[in-house]
Amino acid sequence: MKFLLFFLSSTCLVRQAVQFEGFQCTSQHVQEAVTTISACAPREVVIQLPWPNNTDIQQMTPSHVIVQRCTGGCSPLNPSCLPSQTRMKKIPVIVAKCGIKLGICDKECSSIELEEHTACKCACALTADDCGEHHMFSKSECACKCTNLQDKRRCLESGKQWDETSCRCTCPNIHCSQPGEVMDISSCKCVEQTHIQTSRTLLNMSSEQLLSLEILIIIFLISTVTGK
Known part of the structure; x- marks a missing residue:
């Protein structure tokens, strides 16, 4: 215990915070801190x-x-x-x-x-049962760690935020101030509500519906060119 107190008093420096002032640790201070542990x-x-x-x-x-x-x-x-x-x-x-x-x-x-x-x-x-689909239980850290590390790296490199709870890429906390604007998760930008609704409609369409839409667009473009 004496060696521990000597080691701490000679090397320890209290971390500074807004409401506290850091100072060099003394043996008495370290002993009082250790004995007050609940x-x-x-x-x-x-x-x-x-x-x-x-x-x-x-x-x-x-x-x-x-x-x-x-x-x-x-x-x-x-x-x-x-x-x-x-x-x-x-x-x-x-x-x-x-x-x-x-x-x-x-x-x-x-x-x-x-x-x-x-x-x-x-x-x-925590146990392994508490971890989600994209999590792996780390006993040494007592935490659920995300396994999709490549997705995390791409997310951080793009300037977005990574959510460790859902293991998904999220947008920074940006408030859209203009009326009618909402946050677009794909771009993390404020866009009009109608653009979001159009994007969600396209995402919810099946492959057959998307193919039909592409055919209609091609026919429209061809008719426009030939009409000229």
Whole structure:
């Protein structure tokens, strides 16, 4: 521990941010920072009780309770604080069923069961099943990584933005200020709404419909040339 504190104090420099001033780390500062780490463990948290399915209930006491839930910091490889052991806690409640007449309510006693965490662990909350079609689960990074890397490279080279969630190329956050203009995803430019509708109509057409359209265009062009 002494070696770690010495190493950190001699090499560490706090990252600067807008609301903080960076300064050279001291042994005391590093020790205080390390000892104030809130590790993953069950802690008391306030949660709102789920409302009963009975639609006749207008009031419930209590509405919020304190239970033990896993919370705290973990490592980058296992970033999520998850429960490893749980138990059910029964919460006594009083509910009020109010009739049509104002001020007349029938009180009933009941209970609601809540899950309480008794032990915690640091782990990756994601699995391969959580990843999409174009994703691959990376256990070392605890993340779903896009597999279509060539599409990502072409997207970034074209000046667009890459969405890691959908593994698709998207447009930068540009607001179209002119009335009647919308964002064209293919060009990432603001165009008139009619142009977008025409493009979508062509994209939704089948190959036979597109062939028929091409034939009509060719016949029109031929008739125009011969007419001259």
